[in-house]
Amino acid sequence: MRWKGLIAGLVMVGGMVPVMGAQESASGPMLLVLAKHDEMLSLVDPGTLKVVAKVPTGGNPHEVIASADGRTAWVTNYGNGSLHSIRVIDLMGRRVEKVIELGPIWGPHGLAFADGKVWFTAEREKLIGRIDPATEGVDWLMGTGQTGTHMLWVAKDASEIVTVNVGSGTMNLFTRNPVGTLQKAGGPPSKAGATTMHGDDPAPVPDWEQRIVKVGGLPEGFDVIPDAEGHAQTVWVANAKEGTVSVIDFATGQVTATIEAGVPTANRLKFTPDHRMALISREKSGELTFVDVASRKVLKRVMIGTGAAGVLVAPDGKRAYVSCSPDNDVVVVDLASMQVVGKIEAGMEPDGLAWAGR
Template identity: 40%
Template sequence: MRIAVVSLALGIVFSGFGFAQNLLVLEKSDRTLAIVDPATQKVLARTPAGEDPHEIVASADGHFAYITNYGAFDKPHHTLTIVDVTQRKTIGTLDLGSLLAPHGLSLSEGKVYFTAEGSKAIGRYNPDTKQVDWTLGIGNNRTHMIVVHGDRIFTSNVNSDSISIIERDAKADVSGWTQTVVPVGKGPEGFDVSPDGTQLWAANSGDGTVSIVDVTSKKVAANFDIHVKRSNRLKFTVDGKLVLVSDLGSGDVVVLDAATHKEVKRLNVGKGAAGILIPPDGARAYVASSGDGNIAIVDLKSLSITGHIPVGKGPDGMAWATPAR
């Protein structure tokens, strides 16, 4: 693995940017990252995001952001793009070598976990050593999204119609990990783990259902139809009471009650509802409308759309960055 560092202009003073929170939005079709001030809803800066950028995660201190350069099936890429958020500059490209089509991202204990869909694997980048320090073969087809929750790693395997639960196990093979593959509905893509870690909800893009996996038993506890055309992402609210599912086909966001599994509200955010981001305060959700080039702001108390943030072409993956003081 190697990392190429892009030189920076040193005339930018960090204090000039203050410590404001930043909403980071990938503009896929423009191959750029937009840094947005959520207070003014204005784009503060743009910086290159590499080829075919799909997902983004920010470091805990809000200083850096990491972007997967996907490439999908025909021309899978093999890089992560690294951005200095405080300087608003792209600073490097990490070559992942044979780890192809990186897509999903999750941050845990300062390290960046990613899927390598084209290699049926997952990996981990260590910002301290600037190296990929761990990989694990998954062996499923189209391992797309990843969530690290506590000491477990979860992935959605779209074309294998399954969810993987990966756990440390001293008695396992030389890898030290065991994988349990849980069959769910057709085409699970977006998924999330409940804040208490007891449930995993998977949005099955191929049949319009949601599968609920009991994390302890590693079995499907419920499966129900939410009447969507092509679910894309699924997110729990911070308090774990609601679940949001975006529908690329209709442009809707379906709001579900986590306890009853019933639909609470259905909001149309525009063309191609895609990425969902819920900031740590849990007051609102940002939903990308890829076809309209904007981000819808959803108030999670009133369950209403309170505004839109115009961005570039094809917005999708988002992250929240709060620079440390």
């Protein structure tokens, strides 16, 4: 297969890059903050809002994700499509453990951790990839066929994937087909969703059903409301061009509503853990908008800076963290009062955020 040779050719570059700052062992959960200009990952104590360590990330880092146990992080080196590597960071030792060179896969951006694997988008190549942490190499790729595949969501069991495609103004809804009758590679094509074996490898490789949903202009920030088992039910995506939010029913692949949220230049959209409220950041205005999910009405608008990007809600739902890239800080928002209660100085041009540990 075309991808098989490509994946086999991806190079892993080893080496330990020393941490800058404190070297004490990790204790408790950490907030991870990427600073694009500084090319650094800051480890922040969420209790004190202080940076306890910094790790260099390489060129133009945009997104970061942590493993379920909080011991490892992965950072995409994006470069607006001009770079092609992912950093593996040891959060316990606070150092770069590996650099995964993606070769011809340019523009890695969005990240997710699900089913024990790391999933990423490659914007320039219009595809989704997967990294096996055990080998620290890419073991799977799938094309989206859409322009600007930017952010993604993956179900806990990796049976569903959602991506937003900024340039095409679309969402991809992927559902993994159940394992069917095995066919040897080189046999009849799997036009009806059959499962294929690679040569003598007994592991079946199921294919995927893809649905493309047209939304508004320049969609970027989105989030998913799952069911009790972690499967997608509803998708909300913010359309930066019109300032609206498209609501998508995952089961039917249809836009069921368009919310006039008044969020032009929207950058990120995130639900609270109870899915009762959505937070939307605006890149050009620095406004954070709170939307009630049940009524789909705007609850409040808060000016938090001159430009807002990454949004992360703490697992306990009490606080949100918003990167204000032009202001070089991360704003801390109390979700009960919907007010700013603190700021974190974590480097110049903060953007991607993640939570490490429980």
